[in-house]
Amino acid sequence: MTIAASIDVVWAAYTAAVGTPDVAGAPDSRAAGCARCGLTTAVMSPVGQVVSRRFTGYESWTNLAGRRLCAVCVWAYRQRPLRTETHIVTQKPPTLTPADSTLLHQVLSTTIDPGTAVIVPLRPGRKHLLPDARWGTVTVDDAQLSWTSADAHRLAVMRRLRAHGFTERMLGDDAPPYAVLRRLPADEWPQVFDDWPRLTSWRRADPWWEVGLRATRQA
Numbered sequence: 001m002t003i004a005a006s007i008d009v010v011w012a013a014y015t016a017a018v019g020t021p022d023v024a025g026a027p028d029s030r031a032a033g034c035a036r037c038g039l040t041t042a043v044m045s046p047v048g049q050v051v052s053r054r055f056t057g058y059e060s061w062t063n064l065a066g067r068r069l070c071a072v073c074v075w076a077y078r079q080r081p082l083r084t085e086t087h088i089v090t091q092k093p094p095t096l097t098p099a100d101s102t103l104l105h106q107v108l109s110t111t112i113d114p115g116t117a118v119i120v121p122l123r124p125g126r127k128h129l130l131p132d133a134r135w136g137t138v139t140v141d142d143a144q145l146s147w148t149s150a151d152a153h154r155l156a157v158m159r160r161l162r163a164h165g166f167t168e169r170m171l172g173d174d175a176p177p178y179a180v181l182r183r184l185p186a187d188e189w190p191q192v193f194d195d196w197p198r199l200t201s202w203r204r205a206d207p208w209w210e211v212g213l214r215a216t217r218q219a
Helices: 009-017 069-077 103-107 147-164 186-203 206-215
Strands: 042-044 066-071 087-090 095-098 115-119 138-140 144-145
Touching: 009 069, 009 087, 009 095, 042 069, 066 069, 087 103, 103 115, 103 147, 103 206, 138 206, 144 206, 147 186, 147 206, 186 206
Parallel strands: 115 138
Antiparallel strands: 042 066, 087 095, 087 115, 138 144
């Protein structure tokens, strides 16, 4: 059995980090399959040994009749860096790459490839984001963000304004502060005033705003 047809983000990440999973074939019943992904590996673990009783992230689980988790999903829940660091996952070829602000900006400077998943913990350590990740989206705490060409344009605007010296706090204001403007050449003022309102929709959409700030920070 191959995983190519059914590969999800977790399986691609595992393949990149660990190697090809030892797949045991189709389960003989739903109860025998992995509770998260429905597949089976040579080693399966009881759900209660992997996630705590306080665990609530069942939204992405596809086989709630299952009582065990496969080795791939166990790995996804037990790797702390996957909960605390930004990662980029690709499907073909499978890659799992920790992303600093430079790489994050590179990936988000255009629409996200449908074979790429971006995982950005906004409150590191609080959520298991990789198991919820989807291809072609940005996964943050409690949300899946589409990333359109308009978002890529806003990211370019944010980076341009930060290069002028506007801080993250300043960018959240309704108008550019004069303390920074007066240090800029007068011929750059029209661009600043044109750019500023282009971030209005992000200022009202916190997850996109936070991802944009992370992607425009100096590495």
